[in-house]
Amino acid sequence: MATTYKMTYFNVRGLGEPIRYLLVYGGIDFEDKRIGFEQWPAMKSTTPYGKLPLMEIDGEQFHQSAAIARYIAKQLKLTGDDDIESMLCDIVVDTFSDFRSQMTSWFREKDEAIKEKKRGPLINETVPFYMERFEKELEKNNGYFVRGKLTWADFYVAAVVEVMEDMCKISCLDKYPNIKAHKEKIENIPQIKAYIEKRPKTPF
Template sequence: MSIKVTYFDITALGEPIRYLLTYGNEKFDDVRIERSKWPELKPSMPFGQMPTYEEDGKVAHQSLAICRYLAKKYKIAGADDWEALEIDSIVDTVNDFRQKIAAYHYEQDEAVKEAKKGPLFKETIPYYLEKFEKIAKDNDGHLAVKKLTWADLYFAGLLSYLNMMANMDLLEGKPSLQAVRDNVFNLPAIKAWNDAHKQ
C-alpha cells in the first residue's frame, strides 16, 4: 500500500495524522511543503487546503476525518458506538480549543488581537484546561474511555502547536493532562518518531 501525507514542515494539523500512522507502524511518504511553494500548489488541493492523505492514489482531506479513518483502522476509535461518540466529542472539543487560540494567534489587526488577549488567557484557556484536566483525571490519564484512543494521540500531536500559539506551557500545573501527553510520548513508536523529528 502506498501512503502519502502532504502538509507544511510543521506539526500543527499534520502531526496527529503522522502520529496515527506511526502508531499503526505504517510506512508513509511524509511530504513537507515549503511555505513559498504553497501558492502554486494550493489550487491543486481539495478545497485549497492541507493536510491531505493519499492512499493508493485516492486523496482525502479534512484532518479530523483522516484521523478518524486511521483510528478505526488501528482499532483505537472505540469498542462500540457510545465509546466512539465519547472519543469524537472530546476530539471536537480539543479542536474547538485550538480554533479559539488560533483566532487570537493569527489575528492581523493588533488592536483586535489585544482586545482578544484578556478574555482568551483569563477565561477561555483556563476554562478549557480545567475541564480537560478533570476529564483526564477521571479517565486515568486518558481523554476518553479510560484507555488509549485517538483522542490522546490527537491531543498530544497538537500540543506543541497549541503551546506555540499561546506562547505558554498549557500543561503546567496539570498533572493529569501531563499524563495524557506522557502516555502517548512514551509509546515506543511515537518516542522514536519524536526523537527523529525534533522541532
C-alpha cells in the same frame, strides 16, 4: 500489494501531527511530504478544497484532518469498543478542535492592537474553561480520555496541545498535571518517542 500512504502538509506539526502520530504508532509506512509556505499559493488550486493536510491512499486524495485521523484510527482499532465509545472519541476531538480554533484565530490576527486586547481573555478565560474540563475528564478516565483506554483522541490531544502552546507562546501545562502527564505518556510510547527524536524541528 501493500496500501500506500502519502501525506502532504506544511513543514510544521499543526494538524498534521495527530495523523503522523497514528501512522507511526501503527507502524504504517507513509511518505511525509512537507512543503514550504511559499509553495502553497501555486499548489492550493490543485487540492480538492484548497486545504491541507492532504492524504493520498493508493493515489486517491482525501482531505479534512480529523476524518483522515479517524480513518487511520479505525484501521488500528483505536476508535473504542462500541458506537458509544466511538462517539466519545469524536466528542473529545471536536471539543478540542473548538478550543484550538479559538487559539489559532488569535494567533492569525494581523492587527497587533486587537491581538493584544484579545490575549487577556484568551489566557484568563478560554484556556482555563477548556483545560479544567479536560483535566477532569482525564481524572475520571484513569489518565485517558475515553473510558480508561487508549484511543485516537489521546493521540490527537497530546499532539495538538503542544502545538497550541508553541503558537501562542504560553506554558500552561504545569497548572494541569493530568494533561501534562497524559501528554508525556503518549510521547513516551516507544514508536512516538522514536519519531519525536528524529522529526524536523519546527516552530509549531
